[in-house]
Amino acid sequence: MELAYKLDSYGKPAWIALTVLGFMAWWPLGLAILAFAIGSGRFGCGKRSFARWQEQGGETMKGFGCWTRSAPSSGNRAFDEYRQDTLRRLEEEQKEFRDFLDRLRQAKDKAEFDQFMAERRRRANEPQPDASGNG
Helix, strand or coil: CHHHHHHHHHCHHHHHHHHHHHHHHCHHHHHHHHHHHHHCCCCCCCHHHHHHHHHCCCCCCCCCCCCCCCCCCCCCHHHHHHHHHHHHHHHHHHHHHHHHHHHHHHHHHHHHHHHHHHHHHHHHHCCCCCCCCCC
16 A cells, blocks of 8 residues: 555555556556556545535535535635526526527528528529520
């Protein structure tokens, strides 16, 4: 376990490097290192993260494990509520902006398609030169 303490002193990048090297050397070794790192909470996943999520009441995180993003509690409940409301508002604004961009792209695509169809109709109505050369 001395190796684990040494890697802990370097942080998460050292564990990631060891996992990659383990997979490169022999895939079961890499898998074992990955399972150990996740199970021990060294990647921010596993039992320790789940316990922390339960201690927080599961409210500040949308899920649990390493696949979620949430800021830790500041200790000031009023600020935490303000931050949560602000983040929710920003997410709503981001969604509205994405919807606006989608509508803008659709309008541009429709305008380009209408222009193409108008040009096509205009070409179809123009007299075609005679292919026999008797024009």
